[in-house]
Structure formats: C-alpha cells, structure tokens
Amino acid sequence: MPFTALHPDAGRLDTTQLDLGCAMDWTQIHKSRPRAPLTCPECSWGVHAKVSRHGVRFFCHDPGRPPSCELSNESWEHHMLKLELAGAIRAAGWYAELEVPAEDGSWRADVMASAPDGTQRMAWEAQLSPITVEDIRARTARYRAEKIAVCWVSPHKRPPQWMGAVPGIRVRAPEAEGAWVVDDGVAGFDYPAGGWTFREEELQTFVRWVLRGQLSPCRTLRRYRRVARVVDDRRWVYLRDLWWTSQRSARAQTEHEEMRLRQEKAKQAREARKKQKEAEAERRRKELExxxxIRRAEEAALRRKEQEGHNRGLLERMRERWAEKEALRAREQAEQEEKERQALEIGRAWWGRLSRRQIEELFAAVAELAWREEQLRVEIPDNPSLAAHFAYGVPVYSRRRYHALYGIVRPCPNLVPLSPQLSYHRAFVRNAQEVQEFGEALVGRITHLGLPDHEQLTMD
Structure with missing residues (x-):
C-alpha cells in the first residue's frame, strides 16, 4: 500500500499532496481510461490509484506482485503514521516526501523533511516492526553519513528496546477525535530535583519544534539515566541515554552536573581535611601515647629499682629474723634437751632409790591390787621402760582385748608439773611416805601399796 508511484512522464507521484507533487490532478490517474502506466518505486511492479473507505488516497499493486516488496507489506497503522508525520512536517513549513530512497539504495526514508531553502533534510522513520539496537544504530549512522538527521517513531504502547539508544519518540494515537501525542522520548531537566522528567507534547508541535531547532537530541549523563514515571498507577523506572529536549534543559543538565561535581569535589576536600585532621589527631595521640x-616505663623501671632495693632490704631483714628465729629455736631446743636430760637424770635418780627386788615387789603389788579390786590382769614388763610424758613413771596396761591403760607406776614427784596428763590417770607408789613427796599434786589420784620402808634400807 504505497503512497508514491512512478509515472513515465510526470515522474514521482505523491498521493499526500494535492497536485501529487507534479502539477497533476488525481482524476488523471484515478479510474482514468486508458489507465495511467504507473509502477511501484520499490519493486517496479504495476500499481493503480485507489481511495480507501476512509477517503485516504494510495496506490495498490496489480495482481501478481512480488511478495518481497516492503511498501506493499506495510500495515495500515504504518501508513497512517507516515501520513500524520508528513502532515506535521508540512504544517511546520517544510517539504515532506514519502518513501524517499537513497541514490545507492542503502536506505529509504518513510518521510523525508526538507527545509524550504533546501539546506537541511531530516528523515522520519515509522518503526513498527521489531529491530535490534545494533541494526537501528547502523541505519542511523547511514543517515548521519549523508548529513541527514533522523527521528525514529514508534506507535506501540510499550517503549521499544531502542528507545533512548537513537533519536526517537513513542507516539500515542487519538482514541477518537484529537491529535497524536508524543508520550516518550521528550524530556525536560528539573534542576532543583536533579533529574529528567517525561514531557508529553502533541506530535505536530513536537515536529515543528524539532524542525525549527528548538528541540534536539541530548545525551544523558550517566548519573541521570534513571528516570521514574507512573504508568497506570504503577511506578516504573526507565533507563534513557538520549532525549529530545531544549537547549535550556541540556544546559541545565550540564550546569547541574558541574554543580554536583563542585559539591562532590568540595565534599571530597572536606573529607580529605577531615581525614587529615583525624590523621593529625591520631599522630598526636600516638605521640602522647x-x-x-616512655614515662610509665621509666616510672616502672624506677619502681622496680626501688622495689628491688626494698626487696633486698626486706630479704636482709627476713634473713635476720630467720637467723634470730633459728637461733631462738636452737636455744629452745637446747633448753628443751637440757630439761629432758635433767628430767631423765631426776627420773633415774628417783628410780635409783629402789633395788631390783623392790621394783619387782612394787609391780607384783600393783598386779595383785588390780586382780583384787577389778579382777583385772595387767602386764608386768620384764624390763620396765620409763615414760617421760608420765613423769618418768612406768605405764601398766591390761591384758584384755583393748589393752587399756590401768595406771602409772611410781611417777617422779618433781616431774609431775611437766606431765599434766597424769591428772587423768591413776598413780601407784610404794607407801604413804612417797605420797607425801607429791604434796598437793595428783590429789585423789595416788594409791600407795603400803610396802614397808625397811626394804629400801635393806636394798641400800
């Protein structure tokens, strides 16, 4: 469904222009007899003029057209968008030609806008079919190589993947009566907010601003690529590397970035000064530390030295005290040994007053008394051993199972004060005369056996 055709005499015909672009009337080619010999500029197949039920003029391929012809494969929406673009271009005072090919066939513009003075050209591409970012950038580069500006236009509801990669917009068709609207691809820079904001404009106004140089593509700086937008009560975040915007907004972005960089530089300077102060404070702290x-080490060394001196003095005093205690202990031990020696001599002298016979007589009397009083048999030692802790008396034990102490035989009266445990035991002496030698000691604990004194004289 092309809007252009080739006439053998008039050349290129354009149905969007009243005179078909070559001072011809539509009736000369529409339903004329004989039929005008028209061909498709894309595939060179025969075409004929037609009018749609909506009153749109176009050319239709004759039967048997090549299936590869791009003009015949374009959708109705594609054709309507091209018509809208052509109308907006002409309303802006520029010339608009549809389906303009390059001389070498490397490109074909859907709508080519030309300035009235012929110094500028701009291609407007209605891009409905999917295309990769790499391909659309390559096609843009081909236009740029011939100094032709370009704007890619998508009528889809969702932004195409190439939006922001090349100069482009997304348009929204009117639901009924109204104008086409550009709702993506145009933005203004909000300096106080520090970011881009979407701007909606009528397509005809947008085209006029672009052709007059009031809007131009502006590269988005990295920091401002993310742009938020609410669509159908849902917040979306888009990435945009390129916008159509005014020189004022472009300058605002640059000025904001310069301001941000100055602030960042000032912040870095403040942080550097802060770090320098912190480093200086840390250095000072370490110096003080x-x-x-060093001061504490010197004080500790001095204290150690003083302590060592004190310890040496203390050790000397302790050694002196130890020596004194040792000397005292030696004296006390010597005194104790002397007392024990003297006590032993006294004890031996006490027992030396008795003969062997008198000693045997004494122990026999003790054994007899034990049997008579308690029916107790006691052990009479063959060689009596003097017990120092019993005032050098001889302890006598029972012959029963528990070998209990029965009493102390003849403790020495002079040694009783050195043996306090005697007060708990029974003592046996020869007679009343020996009892008198004890005086007040062991009162009630001494039993005399009533042995006669003459036996002592006989033994002497």
Whole structure:
C-alpha cells in the first residue's frame, strides 16, 4: 500500500499532496481510461490509484506482485503514521516526501523533511516492526553519513528496546477525535530535583519544534539515566541515554552536573581535611601515647629499682629474723634437751632409790591390787621402760582385748608439773611416805601399796 508511484512522464507521484507533487490532478490517474502506466518505486511492479473507505488516497499493486516488496507489506497503522508525520512536517513549513530512497539504495526514508531553502533534510522513520539496537544504530549512522538527521517513531504502547539508544519518540494515537501525542522520548531537566522528567507534547508541535531547532537530541549523563514515571498507577523506572529536549534543559543538565561535581569535589576536600585532621589527631595521640608509655616505663623501671632495693632490704631483714628465729629455736631446743636430760637424770635418780627386788615387789603389788579390786590382769614388763610424758613413771596396761591403760607406776614427784596428763590417770607408789613427796599434786589420784620402808634400807 504505497503512497508514491512512478509515472513515465510526470515522474514521482505523491498521493499526500494535492497536485501529487507534479502539477497533476488525481482524476488523471484515478479510474482514468486508458489507465495511467504507473509502477511501484520499490519493486517496479504495476500499481493503480485507489481511495480507501476512509477517503485516504494510495496506490495498490496489480495482481501478481512480488511478495518481497516492503511498501506493499506495510500495515495500515504504518501508513497512517507516515501520513500524520508528513502532515506535521508540512504544517511546520517544510517539504515532506514519502518513501524517499537513497541514490545507492542503502536506505529509504518513510518521510523525508526538507527545509524550504533546501539546506537541511531530516528523515522520519515509522518503526513498527521489531529491530535490534545494533541494526537501528547502523541505519542511523547511514543517515548521519549523508548529513541527514533522523527521528525514529514508534506507535506501540510499550517503549521499544531502542528507545533512548537513537533519536526517537513513542507516539500515542487519538482514541477518537484529537491529535497524536508524543508520550516518550521528550524530556525536560528539573534542576532543583536533579533529574529528567517525561514531557508529553502533541506530535505536530513536537515536529515543528524539532524542525525549527528548538528541540534536539541530548545525551544523558550517566548519573541521570534513571528516570521514574507512573504508568497506570504503577511506578516504573526507565533507563534513557538520549532525549529530545531544549537547549535550556541540556544546559541545565550540564550546569547541574558541574554543580554536583563542585559539591562532590568540595565534599571530597572536606573529607580529605577531615581525614587529615583525624590523621593529625591520631599522630598526636600516638605521640602522647608513646610519651606516656616512655614515662610509665621509666616510672616502672624506677619502681622496680626501688622495689628491688626494698626487696633486698626486706630479704636482709627476713634473713635476720630467720637467723634470730633459728637461733631462738636452737636455744629452745637446747633448753628443751637440757630439761629432758635433767628430767631423765631426776627420773633415774628417783628410780635409783629402789633395788631390783623392790621394783619387782612394787609391780607384783600393783598386779595383785588390780586382780583384787577389778579382777583385772595387767602386764608386768620384764624390763620396765620409763615414760617421760608420765613423769618418768612406768605405764601398766591390761591384758584384755583393748589393752587399756590401768595406771602409772611410781611417777617422779618433781616431774609431775611437766606431765599434766597424769591428772587423768591413776598413780601407784610404794607407801604413804612417797605420797607425801607429791604434796598437793595428783590429789585423789595416788594409791600407795603400803610396802614397808625397811626394804629400801635393806636394798641400800
């Protein structure tokens, strides 16, 4: 469904222009007899003029057209968008030609806008079919190589993947009566907010601003690529590397970035000064810490020296006290040994007053008394052993199972004060005369056996 055709005499015909672009009337080619010999500029197949039920003029391929012809494969929406673009271009005072090919066939513009003075050209591409970012950038580069500006236009509801990669917009068709609207691809820079904001404009107004140089593509700086937008009560975040915008907004972005960089530089300078102060404070702290460590080390060394002197003095005093205690202990031990020696001599002298016979007589009397009083048999030692802790008396034990102490035989009266445990035991002496030698000691604990004194004289 092309809007252009080739006439053998008039050349290129354009149905969007009243005179078909070559001072011809539509009736000369529409339903004329004989039929005008028209061909498709894309595939060179025969075409004929037609009018749609909506009153749109176009050319239709004759039967048997090549299936590869791009003009015949374009959708109705594609054709309507091209018509809208052509109308907006002409309303802006520029010339608009549809389906303009390159001389070498490397490109074909859906709508080519030309300035009235012929110094500028701009291609407007209605891009409905999917295309990769790499391909659309390559096609844009081909236009740029011939100094032709380009704007890619998508009528889809969702932004195509190439939006923001090349100069482009997304348009919204009117639901009924109204104008086409550009709702993506145009933005203004909000300096206080520090970011881009979407701007909606009528397509005809947008085209006029672009052709007059009031809007131009502006590269988005990295920091401002993310742009939020609410669509159908849902917040979306888009990435845009390129916008159509005014020189004022482009300058605002640059000025904001310069301001941000100045602030960042000032912040870095403040942080550097802060770090420098912190480093200086840390250095000073370490110096004070080192000085304090040295001072404490010197004080500790002095204290150790003083302590060592004190310890030496203390050790000397302790050694002196130990020596004194040792000397005292030696004296006390010597005194104790002397007392024990004297006590032993006294004890031996006490027992030396008795003969062997008198000693045997004494122990026999003790054994007899034990049997008579308690029916107790006691052990009479063959060689009596003097017990120092019983005032050098001889302890006598029972012959029963528990070998109990029965009493102390003849403790020495002079040694009783050195043996306090005697007060708990029974003592046996020869007679009343020996009892008198004890005086007040062991009162009630001494039993005399009533042995006669003459036996002592006989033994002497």
């Amino acid at each position: 080192e000085a304090d460590r």
